[in-house]
Amino acid sequence: MAGIRNFSITAHIDHGKSTLADRLIQYTGLVADRDFQDQILDNMDIERERGITIKSQTVCLPYKSRSGEEFILNLIDTPGHVDFSYEVSRALASCEGVLLLVDASQGVEAQTLANLYLAMEHDLAVIPVINKIDLPSADIENTREMIEVDLGLDSDGAILCSAKDGIGIEDILEAITKRIPAPRGEKEKPFRALIFDARYDSFRGTIISCRIVDGTVREGDIIRLMSLGTTHKIEEVGVFRIAREKRPSLSAGEVGYIIAGIKTVSDTRIGDTIVHDADPMPPALPGFKEVKPVVFSSIYPIDSDENSALADALEKYKLNDAALIYQRDSSAALGHGFRCGFLGLLHLEVFQERLEREFNQGIIMTSPSVEYKFILANGDEVEVDNPEYYPDPGIIVKSLEPYIRATMMMPERYMGAVMQICLARRGVNSHFHYPTSGRIELFFEMPLAEVIFDFYDKLKTVTQGYGSFDYELLDYREGNLVKVDILVNGERVDALSTIIHTDRARTRAKQICDRLAEEIPKHMFKIAVQGAVGGKIIARSTISAMRKDVTAKCYGGDITRKRKLLEKQAKGKKRMKSIGKVMIPQNAFVSVLKTNDE
Amino acid sequence: MMNDDPPGLYLHIPFCVTRCIYCDFYSDTRISMAGRLLGCLAAENAPRGMGFSAFDTVYIGGGTPSAMPAGSIALLMERIGGRFETAPGAEVTIEVNPDDVTAGKLAEYRGAGINRISVGVQSFDDGELKFLGRRHDARSAIGAARAIREAGMENLGIDLIYGFAGHTIESWRSTLETALSLGPEHVSCYQMTIEGPTPMARMLAAGRIEETGEELQRELFLLASAALTDHGYIHYEISNYARGEGAASRHNGKYWAHAPYLGLGPSAHSFAGGERWWNLPSIEGYCGGVEGGEGPPRGSERLTARQFDLETLYLGLRTARGLPLGFLSRFPAWERALERLENESCLRIEGDRVVPTTKGFLFADSLPLFFL
Ligand SMILES: Nc1nc2c(ncn2[C@@H]2O[C@H](COP(=O)(O)OP(=O)(O)OP(=O)(O)O)[C@@H](O)[C@H]2O)c(=O)[nH]1
Ligand code: SF4
Numbered sequence: 001m002a003g004i005r006n007f008s009i010t011a012h013i014d015h016g017k018s019t020l021a022d023r024l025i026q027y028t029g030l031v032a033d034r035d036f037q038d039q040i041l042d043n044m045d046i047e048r049e050r051g052i053t054i055k056s057q058t059v060c061l062p063y064k065s066r067s068g069e070e071f072i073l074n075l076i077d078t079p080g081h082v083d084f085s086y087e088v089s090r091a092l093a094s095c096e097g098v099l100l101l102v103d104a105s106q107g108v109e110a111q112t113l114a115n116l117y118l119a120m121e122h123d124l125a126v127i128p129v130i131n132k133i134d135l136p137s138a139d140i141e142n143t144r145e146m147i148e149v150d151l152g153l154d155s156d157g158a159i160l161c162s163a164k165d166g167i168g169i170e171d172i173l174e175a176i177t178k179r180i181p182a183p184r185g186e187k188e189k190p191f192r193a194l195i196f197d198a199r200y201d202s203f204r205g206t207i208i209s210c211r212i213v214d215g216t217v218r219e220g221d222i223i224r225l226m227s228l229g230t231t232h233k234i235e236e237v238g239v240f241r242i243a244r245e246k247r248p249s250l251s252a253g254e255v256g257y258i259i260a261g262i263k264t265v266s267d268t269r270i271g272d273t274i275v276h277d278a279d280p281m282p283p284a285l286p287g288f289k290e291v292k293p294v295v296f297s298s299i300y301p302i303d304s305d306e307n308s309a310l311a312d313a314l315e316k317y318k319l320n321d322a323a324l325i326y327q328r329d330s331s332a333a334l335g336h337g338f339r340c341g342f343l344g345l346l347h348l349e350v351f352q353e354r355l356e357r358e359f360n361q362g363i364i365m366t367s368p369s370v371e372y373k374f375i376l377a378n379g380d381e382v383e384v385d386n387p388e389y390y391p392d393p394g395i396i397v398k399s400l401e402p403y404i405r406a407t408m409m410m411p412e413r414y415m416g417a418v419m420q421i422c423l424a425r426r427g428v429n430s431h432f433h434y435p436t437s438g439r440i441e442l443f444f445e446m447p448l449a450e451v452i453f454d455f456y457d458k459l460k461t462v463t464q465g466y467g468s469f470d471y472e473l474l475d476y477r478e479g480n481l482v483k484v485d486i487l488v489n490g491e492r493v494d495a496l497s498t499i500i501h502t503d504r505a506r507t508r509a510k511q512i513c514d515r516l517a518e519e520i521p522k523h524m525f526k527i528a529v530q531g532a533v534g535g536k537i538i539a540r541s542t543i544s545a546m547r548k549d550v551t552a553k554c555y556g557g558d559i560t561r562k563r564k565l566l567e568k569q570a571k572g573k574k575r576m577k578s579i580g581k582v583m584i585p586q587n588a589f590v591s592v593l594k595t596n597d598e
Numbered sequence: 599m600m601n602d603d604p605p606g607l608y609l610h611i612p613f614c615v616t617r618c619i620y621c622d623f624y625s626d627t628r629i630s631m632a633g634r635l636l637g638c639l640a641a642e643n644a645p646r647g648m649g650f651s652a653f654d655t656v657y658i659g660g661g662t663p664s665a666m667p668a669g670s671i672a673l674l675m676e677r678i679g680g681r682f683e684t685a686p687g688a689e690v691t692i693e694v695n696p697d698d699v700t701a702g703k704l705a706e707y708r709g710a711g712i713n714r715i716s717v718g719v720q721s722f723d724d725g726e727l728k729f730l731g732r733r734h735d736a737r738s739a740i741g742a743a744r745a746i747r748e749a750g751m752e753n754l755g756i757d758l759i760y761g762f763a764g765h766t767i768e769s770w771r772s773t774l775e776t777a778l779s780l781g782p783e784h785v786s787c788y789q790m791t792i793e794g795p796t797p798m799a800r801m802l803a804a805g806r807i808e809e810t811g812e813e814l815q816r817e818l819f820l821l822a823s824a825a826l827t828d829h830g831y832i833h834y835e836i837s838n839y840a841r842g843e844g845a846a847s848r849h850n851g852k853y854w855a856h857a858p859y860l861g862l863g864p865s866a867h868s869f870a871g872g873e874r875w876w877n878l879p880s881i882e883g884y885c886g887g888v889e890g891g892e893g894p895p896r897g898s899e900r901l902t903a904r905q906f907d908l909e910t911l912y913l914g915l916r917t918a919r920g921l922p923l924g925f926l927s928r929f930p931a932w933e934r935a936l937e938r939l940e941n942e943s944c945l946r947i948e949g950d951r952v953v954p955t956t957k958g959f960l961f962a963d964s965l966p967l968f969f970l
Contacts, residue, residue, distance in 0.1 A: 524942050524961060547812035548819065550962040552789040552837045554916060555853055556608075556867035557876060560899065563909050570908075570970040581938065 004253045005180045006074045006211065008092060010119065011101035012111035013465070016131045019163040020101060020172075021059075021075060025242070027169045028061040028073070058197070058209055058255055060239040065177050066170075073176055074239075074255040076196070084343065085470055086291050090196040090271045092118060093287060094211035094255060097125035097180030099172065100151075102158075104130045104138035108146040113439060114409050114468040116151055125180045128153050129172060134162040150439065183253030191215030193250075193258070193274040194285050195225075198265040200320035204235075206262040207244070210274060211255050213285060218249035222277040223260060226284050227269050231277045232260035265322040291323055293341025294402070294473065295348055295368045295452050296385040298329050298495065299355075300337035302362040302575050302586050307336045313359035314338060317351070324351060329386070333495045333579055334364060334589075339386055342368075345452050362575075364589045366495045370448045373400040373476050387497035390483040393534060400476040401501075402448040408459065409441045410467040417462040418442060425450035426501070445474060447501070484509045484538070487530045488516065491580040496592060506531075506538050512592050513541035519588035522546035527582055603857040604685055605870070606655040606849045609639055609674070610863030611663040612881060615695075619731040619801075620762065622794030624865035624879040625661040631881055635863075636670055638888040640677035642862045645893065648870055650860050652685040655849035658712075659691075664698035668706065675710035682860075684711075689848045691716055691755075696734040699742035704749035714753035715746050716784070721759065722776040723769050730762065731797075736776070743780040753845070755784035760818045762790040762798075763807035770818050774825045783845040787822045788837050789815060816960060823956050834918045836959045854913045856906070864894070872901050912966040920945075920953030926969065935968035 011017040057077040064070055078091040092098070098119045102108055119126050128147050132138055144155040159175055161168030197209035217223070221234045238246040239256040250256045262268060271288040301310045318324055324347075329339035342348040348368060355361045371385040375398040384390055406427070408418055415432070419442070422430065427444035435441050451471065459467045484505050486496035496516075500508055509531025516529045520543055531539035554562065576583040613632055614625045644650065656678075663671060671692065684690075691714040692707055699717070707715070721727050722736040734742075746754050756777050760770050777785055792799050792809065801807045823833050831839040832846070835854065840846040852859050858870040865879035875898035877884055887894040901909070907928060914921035926932045936952065939945040944958035944965060958965060 524944070524964065546961070546964070548816045548960045549964045550789070550819075550836060550960055551791055553791075554836075554913070555850065556861065557865070559853065559867075559909060559913070560874060562912060563905060566908055566912055566966055566970075567905075569967055573967060573970060 003070060004072050004074070004183055005097070005176050006076065006095045006183055006253070006255055007097045007099065007176055007180055008076045008078055008095045009099045009101060010078065010112075010115035011131075012103070012106070012109040012115075015101050015103040015106065015109075015112075016163045017101055020099070020129070020131065020161070021077065023163050023166055023169050024061060024073075024075065024173070025059060027166070027173065028063050058240045060241055060245075060255065063173050063177070066174060069177070071177050072239075072254075073173065076255065084347075086289065087197070087270055088118065089122075089287065090194065092122045092124065093285075094194055094196045095122070095124055096183055097127065097176070099127050099129050099176075100153075101129050101131050102143055102147065104132050104140055104143050105135045107139070107143050108150045109466055111468050113150065113435065114470070116153075117435075126153060127172075127175050127179055128155065128158040129161050129168075130158050131161050131163055133160050133167065134165050149437065185212070185214045185252035187214075187216060187252045189214035189252070190279045190282050191217050191221075191274075191276045192282055192285060193217065195268060195270055195272045195274060197270065198268045198322065200265050204259050206259075206265050206268055208258045208260070208262070208268055208274070209240075209255070210258060212250045212252050214252050215276075216249050216251040217258065217274075217276075223258070223274050224277040224279075225268060226273045226275060227288060227290070228267070228272070230267065232262055234258060234260045264319045266318060268322065270322070291343060293323065293325055293343060294370060294448060295342045295344055296339060296371065297342070297348060297368045298331065298334075298337050298339045298366040298386065299352075299363045300331065300334035300366075300495070302364055304335040306361070310338070310361050310363065313355060313361045317355065317359065321351070323347060331366075331388075331495045333493045333584075334366075334577055341385070345456070362586070364495070364577075364586055365593060366589075367498050367593060368452055369499060370402050370452060372402075372481060372499055374398070375400070384499070387483055387499050388494055390497075390499055393482070399479055399481040401479040401481060403445055403474045403477050404448050404451065404471040405474050406444045406446050406451065406469065406471045407441065408444070408467055408469050409435075409439065410463045412438050412440050414463040414467060415440050415442065418459065418467060421455070421458050421462060422446060425455065426503075447477075447479065448473070449501070482533045484512075485532045486512055486516070487528070487532060488520070488579050488584065489525075489527045489582045491582075493579050493584070495589065505533055509533075509539035510541075513539050515591045516584075516588050517541040517543050519591050520582065520584055523582060525581070601855050601857045603852065603855065604652060604654040605650045605858040605860060606657065606852040607650075607653040607678070607682060607684075608849075608859060608861040608863075608866055608868075609656070609658045609663075609678070610861065610866040611635075611639070611658065611660040611666060612864050612879075613660065613665055614662045615665050616731065616733060617797075619729075619797040620759075620790060620792065622796050623661065626881055628881075629665060631885075632666055632670065634885055635881055636666070636674050638885045639863050640674055640681070642888050643893060644860055644868070645875060645896065645898075648860075648868075648873075650682070650858060650870065652683040653860075654685040654688045655852065656684065656688060656690045657849040659693050662695045662698070662718075663692050664694035664703065668702060671703075671712075672706045672710040675712070679711075689714055689753075691753075691847070691849060693718060693757075694742070696739040696742035699738075699745050701745060701749065704745060704751065708749060708751070713751065714755065715751050716755035716757060716786075717742055717746070718757045719743075719777070720757065721769075722773045726762070726765070726769065729764065730759070740776070740780065743782070753784070754780070754782045755786065755847070756780065756782045757786045757788065758822075759788050759790055760822065761810045761815045763802075763810060765790075765810065765814075765818065767814075767817060767821060770821060771825070774822060778825070778829050781841075783841050784847060785826060785831065785839045786837055787819075787826075787839070789819065819960060820956070823959075832918065833956065833959070836916050836962055851917075854917055856910065856913075872906065874899050874901065908966070908970075911969060912962075915945075915954050915958070915965045916962050918953060920948070920951045923947070923950050923952055926952055929969040932969055939965060939968055 009017050059075050061073040063073050076091050078088045130143050147153050147155040159168055159171045192213045193210040195208055195210050199207050201207050219234055224231045236259040237250045238244050273285045275282045323343050325341040326338045330336045374382050374391050374396050377395045422444045427446040429445045432440050432442040459469050480502040482502050482505050483499050486493050513529045513531050526545045527543040529541045530537050576585050612625045613629050690712045692712050693716045695718050719739045724735045826839045831841055834840055834846050861868045864877050864881055864884040867876040875896050877894045884894045945952050
C-alpha cells in the first residue's frame with residue numbers, strides 16, 4: 001500500500017502551522033498560485049480571528065517524489081484547544097506521523113512539548129521542523145539543542161524551513177514520504193473506518209471525514225455506525241482536495257469523506273467506527289467515547305418576541321455542531337429560552353459569537369454551571385445543571401460536584417504562580433515531575449466549577465503564554481454547596497442564581513451585586529440589589545434613586561430632537577428586561593458573566 | 599388629533615450685542631448685518647403650498663430683538679402686517695434685554711401692536727449676572743420692569759435661570775422674591791443645561807466649574823414651584839408660570855399642542871398639517887436664499903402617525919393640561935404605566951384627563967417611556 005501517507009502538523013501557537021499548511025498545498029499544485037488565498041485551512045471567521053482551529057480540516061495532496069514515485073499525502077489539521085481535545089485525539093489516531101513545528105526564534109515551548117506527548121501516545125512518527133529560519137532572530141543551533149535536550153529527539157533529522165519564503169518545503173515533503181510509515185491495514189479485511197470529523201453541508205447533509213482502516217467502501221454500500229447502530233446507504237465517497245472530489249471507492253489507509261443521506265452531524269459520533277451493515281460483529285476501533293457537555297448555560301433572546309427566530313437559529317447551528325445539546329427552558333425574568341450544554345467555555349464562547357454573527361441573534365446567557373449531584377433524604381440522587389432545579393436544602397443529605405484532573409506543563413520558573421492559582425481554586429493532591437530539565441508537568445485535582453470561568457486565561461497570563469492545560473473528568477466529590485439567589489428590589493432574578501461552594505458564596509454574591517448596581521440605571525426609587533442564600537442576605541449593593549429627569553426647554557427645534565431621543569430610548573427599552581418595577585439592561589446580565597473569580 | 603387652533607407666527611432675530619457664556623441659541627454679534635436680515639425677514643415666504651389663516655399670536659424672539667436699532671421693529675411689524683393677516687386680539691410678544699429697555703423703544707413697540715414683553719432678567723444678583731455673561735445688572739432689570747409697566751404694557755413676563763455653577767437656594771429664593779415683587783403676569787424659570795460648544799461647556803470640561811448636582815437642581819425646581827404657586831401663579835408647564843389661566847403664553851402653547859405655526863428667520867421652525875420644516879441656522883445662507891427668490895435653505899420632516907403620537911405623549915406630559923385618557927389608551931402598556939406613575943405620585947387622573955403632578959414635572963423625561 002505504498003503511496004499513501006497520513007500526517008498532521010502540530011505546533012505551539014503562532015509557530016507557523018497554518019502558513020506551512022498553505023505552502024504545502026501550494027507546492028503540490030493543488031491550487032493555482034493566483035487563486036491562492038492565504039491560510040486555506042482556517043476558513044471559519046472566528047477560527048481566523050482567534051487563531052484557533054475548531055474543526056479538523058483535511059486535504060489530500062498529490063506528490064511526485066524526487067525518485068519519481070507518486071504519493072498521496074493526507075494532511076489532517078487538528079483543533080487547537082483543550083475543549084476539543086477528544087477531537088484532536090481522533091484526528092491523530094487517523095495519522096501515522098506528525099510534523100512538529102518549532103519556531104527558530106522562539107525555540108521549544110509548552111505546547112510543543114504537550115503536542116509531542118500526544119503524538120507519542122498515538123505511536124506516531126515525529127519529524128521535527130525548524131521554521132522561520134528567514135528571521136534575523138532565528139537561532140537554529142539553540143533550537144536544535146532544545147530539540148535534543150527538551151524533546152529528546154534526534155536533531156540531525158530536523159528540517160530547516162521558512163514557511164513564509166517557501167524554503168525547505170520539498171525537504172519536508174520528501175521526509176513525509178520517507179520517514180512516516182505507510183498506513184497499515186488490509187484491503188482484504190472487512191471494511192472499518194474511523195470517523196474523526198463531521199460537517200454539515202446544506203445540499204448534501206452530513207459529510208463524514210474518516211480514515212479507512214481496513215477494507216474498501218464504495219457508493220451504494222449499506223453502512224452501519226457502530227455506536228448508534230444506525231444504517232445508511234452511501235451516496236458518494238471521495239477525497240478532499242480543497243473542494244470535494246468524488247471517487248468510486250475508498251480503501252484501507254486512505255482518508256476521505258462519505259456522504260450517506262445523514263441529515264445532521266448529530267446523527268454521527270466522532271470516534272465511532274463505520275462498518276458494512278452486512279458484517280455481523282466486527283471489532284470496533286479503540287478509543288471511542290461519547291463526548292458529554294460539561295458546561296451548561298441558558299440563553300434567551302434579548303427581544304422576547306424573537307424566541308422562534310432563536311429556535312430556528314439553534315436548529316441550523318446544531319446541524320453542524322454535534323457537541324452542542326439544548327432543550328427548551330424558561331425563566332420568570334427572561335421569558336422563554338433554551339438550556340444548552342457545551343464541551344467547555346471556549347465552545348460556549350464560539351457558540352455565542354457565531355449565533356450573533358452568522359445568525360444575527362442577540363442573546364442573554366446565564367452564568368455557566370457544571371452538573372452537580374445531590375443525594376436526598378429519601379435516598380434519591382438528582383443531577384442538577386441548572387440552579388433553578390436546586391433541591392430544597394432541607395432534604396439534601398449530600399452535595400457532590402465534579403472534579404477533574406488538570407495537567408499543566410510549563411517552564412519551571414512559573415511553577416509558583418501556577419500552584420497559587422490552582423490552590424486558590426481549591427486544587428488538591430498536586431504532584432509534578434520534570435519530563436525534561438527546566439520544564440515541569442504539574443497535576444492537580446480540582447473542582448470543574450473552578451476552571452470553567454477563566455482558569456485557562458489566567459494560566460496563560462501567569463505563564464506568559466508558556467503554560468499548557470488539559471483536563472479529564474475524574475469523579476464526583478462531596479462539597480459544601482449552596483445556591484446564591486440575587487434579588488433586585490426584593491424580587492428574585494432566577495436567571496442570576498448560581499450554585500457555588502459555600503466558601504465562595506459571599507464574595508461572588510457581592511461581585512454580582514456590585515456589577516448589577518453599576519449597570520442598572522437609576523430609577524425613581526432606591527433599589528436594593530441583594531445576594532441571598534436561603535432566606536439569609538449575604539451581600540448587598542444599592543442603586544440610589546434618581547432625583548430628577550427633566551430638560552427645561554421645549555421649543556422650535558427641541559421638539560424633533562426630543563422625539564428622536566424618545567424613539568431611541570424606546571428601542572433601548574426593548575432590550576431591557578423588567579423585573580418587578582425595575583428595568584434591567586442586557587448589559588447587566590452580560591457584566592455579571594464577566595465577573596471573574598479574583 | 600390634528601389641532602385646528604389659529605396659527606402662530608414666530609420671527610427670529612439672530613443678533614446679540616454680546617454672547618452669554620451658556621447660550622447655544624443661534625445668534626450672532628455682527629449687528630451690522632441687522633438691516634439686511636430684517637429686510638429678508640419681512641420678505642420670507644412660507645414654502646409653496648403652506649397656507650396659514652389669520653395668526654392669533656406673534657412672537658419676536660432671538661437673539662435679542664431689543665438690540666435692534668430704534669424704529670426697526672416697528673418697520674418690521676408694518677411690513678409683516680402688510681403680508682400676513684393677524685387676528686383681532688392677537689397676543690404679540692417681544693423678548694427684551696433689560697439694558698435695551700427705554701421709554702422710546704417701549705413706545706415704538708406699543709405703536710407696533712406689541713402687547714406682551716418678556717424680559718430676560720435671569721437673576722437679580724449682580725455677581726451671578728456677571729458670571730453668566732449678561733450685559734445688565736439687577737438694578738437695570740428692576741428699572742426695566744417698572745418702565746414696562748409705566749409704558750402701559752399689561753402683560754409682563756420675566757425669564758429667570760437657575761441651577762448654574764455656584765447657585766444656592768438662598769440666592770434663588772431672593773431672586774424669586776424680587777421677581778414676585780414686580781408682579782409679572784408670567785414667569786419662566788429655566789434650569790441651566792450645559793449643552794453644545796459653549797464657553798460654559800468648556801469651563802466644565804476643563805474642571806473650572808462643577809456641574810450642579812441632581813439633588814440641588816431638584817430643590818431649586820421645587821422652591822420655584824412652591825414660591826410661585828403660593829403667590830397665585832399656575833405652574834402650567836415645566837418651566838412656565840402664569841398669573842391666571844389667561845396669562846399663560848398662548849404662543850408657546852401652540853408648540854406643545856401641535857397647533858400650526860410659521861417661523862421666519864434663520865433657524866426658525868414651522869409646523870402645519872403634520873409637516874415640520876426649519877430654516878438652516880445661517881444668516882448669509884438665509885439672506886441669500888430669500889434675496890435670490892428660491893427661499894431660505896430648509897430642512898423638513900413629515901411626521902408619521904406614530905411620531906405624531908410620540909410627540910403628543912411627551913409634550914402633553916410636560917404641561918399641566920396633561921392628556922386625555924382616551925389618547926393614552928392607544929399605548930398598549932398604558933394601564934400598567936398609569937398605575938405605576940400614579941403610585942409614584944407623578945401622574946393624577948382628573949376627570950377624563952391624566953395630568954402630571956409637580957413631581958411628574960421633575961421626571962418629565964422619564965414618564966413617556968413608561969407608556970412605550
Ligand atoms: N518570518 C516568518 N514568519 C512566519 C513563517 N511562518 C509563519 N510566519 C508568521 O508567523 C505568524 C503565525 O503563523 P501561523 O501560520 O498563523 O501560525 P499558526 O501556528 O497556525 O498559529 P495559530 O493558528 O495561531 O496556532 C504569522 O504572522 C506568519 O506570517 C516563516 O517561515 N517566517
Ligand atoms: S441674550 Fe439670549 S440669545 Fe443672546 S447670547 Fe444671551 S442667552 Fe443667548
